[in-house]
Amino acid sequence: MATEGQALQLVAKLENELIRRRGDIDRHNNYYRGEQRLKFASAEFAKFHGHRYKDFSDNWTQVVADSPVERLTVTGFQADGELSADRGLWKVWQVNGLDADSQLGFLGAVTGARSFVLVWGNPDDEDTPVVTFEDASQSIVAYEPGSRRLRRAALKRWQDGNQDYATLYLKTEVWKFCRPLAQQDKSPQMADVDEEMDSWTPRDTGDEPNPQPNPMGVVPMVELPNKPMLVDEPISDVAGVTSMQDAINLLWAQLFTASDYASFPQRVVLGAERPMIPKFNSDGVVVGQIPMDLDKFQVDRTAWITGKDAKIAEWQAANLAAYTEIIEVAVGHLAAQTRTPQHYLIGKMANLSADALLAAETGLVQRVDEKKLWFGQGLREVARLILLAQGKEAEADAMRSGRVLWADSESRSHAQMADALLKLKQLGFPFEWLALRYGLTPTEVGDVLKQREREIEMDPVSEITRQLTTGAAPLPQPGAEVEPEPEAEAAA
Structure with a gap:
């Protein structure tokens, strides 16, 4: 068991690493929200026009991040050796609202390179542990030296009101600390004094001990990495989009400026003096001249030009289509680099067949399947933690080699899906597997199986007809024992 000094030292180290990561996380989240500063502009362009486009962005980052997340849907968990999905785990998943919150967690991992899941027991309901997705800006996991999976400690740090809070999770205990929130308007010297006086102190937890024991025996926080690397940190999907996003924003800013100044033919007067208006005194005598306001010409579109050498020249309107062509090329590069279908970005519907659309989405489907692989490892550990929190050690051990069930990554019509499942049924796949x-x-x-059983009880003739027409085996009656197949009986 760690001492308070050791726990505080570990909190400080994890907090420093959390602060180091925060810059990239905030930057990528800002790009996702469309809060992007104008970049790559020349000094002259930025000086005269930069302020006009400080709040403008043609935000493709959000589309790139959302496209895989909308296809990441967990439908259940299945332990090793089990023939059906675990309904108890699914109940915990739904009670904690993770149908929706999991989408927030996946989006946080896609934009911030990682997200986390915290599992802890519920004192009000021992059968339903509390499971929450945590943002990478508030949570961090430390691993055993040389391992990417064995967790040594975890920290969650957040602010509420005028207090900073930190919870340190270890294998055997959980420490809870707090400190006053540092004020931002103090001198550096006074800030250093306050930091010494307002350091982390154990939080008042009422009747609960601090530290409190960890009955699960493992660190109850799991990391979901996005694009993990062998010797480096995971990569955000937004990280590779920011440069091209900045280029697209600049091109739009230049197009708007050209549209404002050079979208119409521009005429210039040569060989003539600037038009002047005579200035008269009270006696009607000309005493001087006043330059004519040229803004009036822009409104009236007419001018009286005098002088024998006066002539008119014209500049052609700017070719704005050149900008839009470059922008389309830039968006195409962005689509290729991120494996996002171009029809997601271009916004045009072409007369393509269903097979052609599926082929166009092949890259995105592979990208989603990769995320299912890495997120699935973490979620399988989450399911194990839920079972440990429920005290089901045998089931938790079986879940270590279990699997996460996902909805199909491909976007298919109901007719296509039904046709594919019907062919699999003819090959012998069981109905429950097809339903998942x-x-x-x-x-x-489970509800569909019960409804089918009730239909058989109400209309046994239709069940006999089904067996004769399809050659299928009879469905087991409620409460009846399933007879073993002859081959299985002989093998036994």
């Missing part, structure tokens, strides 16, 4: 493949949750699959 269709995208039903374990709860929905």
Whole structure:
């Protein structure tokens, strides 16, 4: 068990690493929200026009980040050796609202390079642990030296009101600390004094001990990395988009400026003096001249030009299509680099067949499947932590080699999906497996099976007809034992 000094030292180290990561996380989140500063502009352009476009962005970053997240839908968990999905785990998932919150967690991982899931027991309901997705700007996990999976400690740090809070999770205990929120308007010297006086102190937890024991015996926070590397940190999907996004914003700013100044033919008067208006005194005598306001010419579109050498020249209007062509090329590069289908970005619907659209989305489907692989490892550990929090050690051990069930990554019509499942049924795949493949949750699959059983009881003739026409085996009656197949009996 760690001492208070050791716990505070670990909190300080993890907090420093969390602060170091915060800059990139905030930057990528700002790009996702469209808060992008004008970059790559020349000094002259930025000086005269930069302020006009400080709040403008043609935000493609959000589309790139959202496109895989909308296809990441968890439909259940299945332990090793089990033939059906675990309905108890799915109940915990739904009670904690993770149908929706998981989308927030996946989006946080895509933009911030990682997100986290925290599992802890619920004193009000021992069968339903509390499971929450945590943002990478507030949470961090430390691993054992030389390992990317064995967790040594975890920290969650956040602000509420005028207090900073920190919770340190270790394998055997949990420490809770707090400190006053530092004021920003103090001198550096006074800030140093306050930092010494307002350091982390154990939080008042009422009747609960601090530290309190960790009954699960493992660190209860799991990291979901996005694009993990062997010897480096995971990569945000937004990181590779920011440069091209800045270029697209600059091109639009230049196009708007050219549209304002040079979208119409410009005429210039040569060989003539600037038009002047005579200035008269009270007696009607000309005493001087006043230059004519040229802004009036821009409104009236007419001018009286005198002088024998006066002539008119014209500048052609700027070719604004050149800008839009470059922008389309830039968006195409962005689509290729991020494996985002171009019809997601260009916004045009072409007369393409269903097979052609599926082929166009192949890159995105592969990108989603990669995220399912890495997120799935973390979520499988989350399911194990839930079972440990429930005291089900045997089931938790089986879940270590279990799997996460996902909805199909491909975007198919109901007719295509039904046709594919029908062919799989003819090959011998069981109905329950097909129902999960269709995208039903374990709860929905159980309900459908019960409804089918009730239909058989109400109309046994239709069941006999089904067996004769399809050659299928009879469905088991409620409460009846399933007879083993002859081959299985002989093998036994």
